[in-house]
Amino acid sequence: MQTPRxxxxxxxxxxxxxxxxxxPFGIIFGALAVTSGLSPVxxxxxxxxxxxxxxxxxxxxxxxxxxxxxxxxxxxxIVNLRHALYSTTLAPHMKHLSQKWLLPLGFLLTDESFVVAxxxxxxxxxxxxxxxxxxxxxxxxxxxxxxxTLVGILAGQAIPDPLSWGLDFAMVVTFLGLVVPMVxxxxxxxxxxxxxxxxxxxxxxxxxxxxxxxALFGVMAGVCLETIHGKHG
Amino acid sequence: MNEFLLIFGMFLVTFGVRYPxxxxxxxxxxxxxxxxxxxxxxxxxxxxxxxxxxxYPDGEQLMWGLDNPRLIxxxxxxxxxxxxxxxxxxxxxxMVALWVLQVLY
Numbered sequence: 611m612q613t614p615r616x617x618x619x620x621x622x623x624x625x626x627x628x629x630x631x632x633x634p635f636g637i638i639f640g641a642l643a644v645t646s647g648l649s650p651v652x653x654x655x656x657x658x659x660x661x662x663x664x665x666x667x668x669x670x671x672x673x674x675x676x677x678x679x680x681x682x683x684x685x686x687x688i689v690n691l692r693h694a695l696y697s698t699t700l701a702p703h704m705k706h707l708s709q710k711w712l713l714p715l716g717f718l719l720t721d722e723s724f725v726v727a728x729x730x731x732x733x734x735x736x737x738x739x740x741x742x743x744x745x746x747x748x749x750x751x752x753x754x755x756x757x758x759t760l761v762g763i764l765a766g767q768a769i770p771d772p773l774s775w776g777l778d779f780a781m782v783v784t785f786l787g788l789v790v791p792m793v794x795x796x797x798x799x800x801x802x803x804x805x806x807x808x809x810x811x812x813x814x815x816x817x818x819x820x821x822x823x824x825a826l827f828g829v830m831a832g833v834c835l836e837t838i839h840g841k842h843g
Numbered sequence: 844m845n846e847f848l849l850i851f852g853m854f855l856v857t858f859g860v861r862y863p864x865x866x867x868x869x870x871x872x873x874x875x876x877x878x879x880x881x882x883x884x885x886x887x888x889x890x891x892x893x894x895x896x897x898x899y900p901d902g903e904q905l906m907w908g909l910d911n912p913r914l915i916x917x918x919x920x921x922x923x924x925x926x927x928x929x930x931x932x933x934x935x936x937x938m939v940a941l942w943v944l945q946v947l948y
Contacts, residue, residue, distance in 0.1 A: 647844075648846065655850050659850055660854050665853070669849075672850075683929045686856050687859075690861075691851050699885070700867035702881075704869055712869075715865070717862065719861045727890065728884075776870075781896075782890075782893050783934045783937030785889045787920065787937075788889055788930065789890055792889075793886065801890070802890040802898070808891070809892070823890065825884065827943075829880050829883040829885070832880075832882075833883065
């Protein structure tokens with residue numbers, strides 16, 4: 611029998627490897643942010659209030675190159691547009707929740723917590739407390755990100771060229787470890803392959819638009835194949 | 844640069860993408876085909892993030908041959924994820940593979 615507590619703890623547990631994968635990313639962000647000209651307080655505030663890794667990275671890069679605030683905010687918006695897709699995916703499962711739940715879960719939504727929550731919601735059991743699982747995962751990701759940012763800020767100049775270590779690759783292998791077990795059947799494989807190809811082809815499009823296009827094409831490919839071959843195709 | 848304005852603006856647009864959709868879409872009755880399509884969002888988005896990051900190791904130049912250590916490390920990570928189904932092991936083996944390959948190259 612699931613309880614809020616057992617769901618919350620289960621959510622924490624599945625998130626441990628995701629936190630490990632995010633550690634290098636968070637530390638690099640902190641280091642990069644202060645070397646790119648943000649004050650340590652602003653770097654920390656960005657993690658606390660924006661809490662969206664890839665857009666924080668891009669923002670730090672834009673600050674370093676002297677880009678204006680308006681353009682940075684617009685870029686942030688476009689880079690984070692994929693979250694609308696995440697929210698749309700999760701919303702049908704979260705209809706019954708009050709604003710008290712939707713506000714914090716909305717704020718804490720990340721790539722990682724989205725995948726964890728979507729996986730949990732797609733499991734066939736009828737636990738009424740799956741949002742506790744989501745919350746456990748999201749809070750753990752949040753705390754981890756803050757600590758890593760802090761370490762990065764403090765380490766700052768001690769890490770001369772953070773990107774040359776290949777630490778950003780940790781995010782790639784983390785996401786690989788998430789996506790591989792999802793591939794059950796041809797339609798999901800098609801979605802994965804088409805999305806990968808379109809994203810690579812569209813990589814040079816501005817503001818990660820290639821990513822959004824790729825996600826849409828991947829989803830369409832999956833739906834088409836599923837329609838042709840039936841649900842388990 | 845006004846850092847307060849920067850962070851407040853970034854907060855607004857990010858939260859503004861995440862929360863309202865979560866709150867509003869839940870009130871709509873989505874057609875069956877949309878619900879079906881949404882199940883493909885997680886694998887498609889993850890793939891769209893990963894694949895270019897592997898093939899553009901420096902963010903500039905497309906490298907799809909064996910001279911790209913990230914590609915080989917990614918293939919090793921895929922094998923680990925597929926055979927052993929262990930996320931932590933996938934991350935550790937993938938990173939170690941990349942470091943070893945970077946030393947060798």
